[in-house]
Amino acid sequence: MKFFNESKGFGFIKSDSSGDDIFVHVSALIDQIHENDKVRFTIEQGKKGLNAVNIKLL
Numbered sequence: 001m002k003f004f005n006e007s008k009g010f011g012f013i014k015s016d017s018s019g020d021d022i023f024v025h026v027s028a029l030i031d032q033i034h035e036n037d038k039v040r041f042t043i044e045q046g047k048k049g050l051n052a053v054n055i056k057l058l
Contacts, residue, residue, distance in 0.1 A: 001037045013041060013052050020050065028053040 002021060004011030009026035022043060033039060033055065041052040 001033050001035055001039055004033060004035050011035075013039060013055075015043075022050045022052045023048070024052045024055060029055050031055070031057040033057060 001024070002012045002014040004024065006026075011024045012021045013024055014021055022041075023046065024041075028041075028051065031039075038058040039052075039055050040058055041055045044051050044053050
């Protein structure tokens with residue numbers, strides 16, 4: 001988890017495989033996460049770009 005603002009409910013994950021920053025919304029979290037946590041997720045195409053969903057701690 002590269003960045004996550006708990007009060008605003010969003011953040012970004014940096015993908016290890018592509019290096020891309022992927023948007024995260026609090027509604028996509030399965031586990032509670034914090035910045036610098038290692039997570040597993042699925043990528044979906046959203047209206048404004050890639051979104052991470054089904055986000056779980058490793």
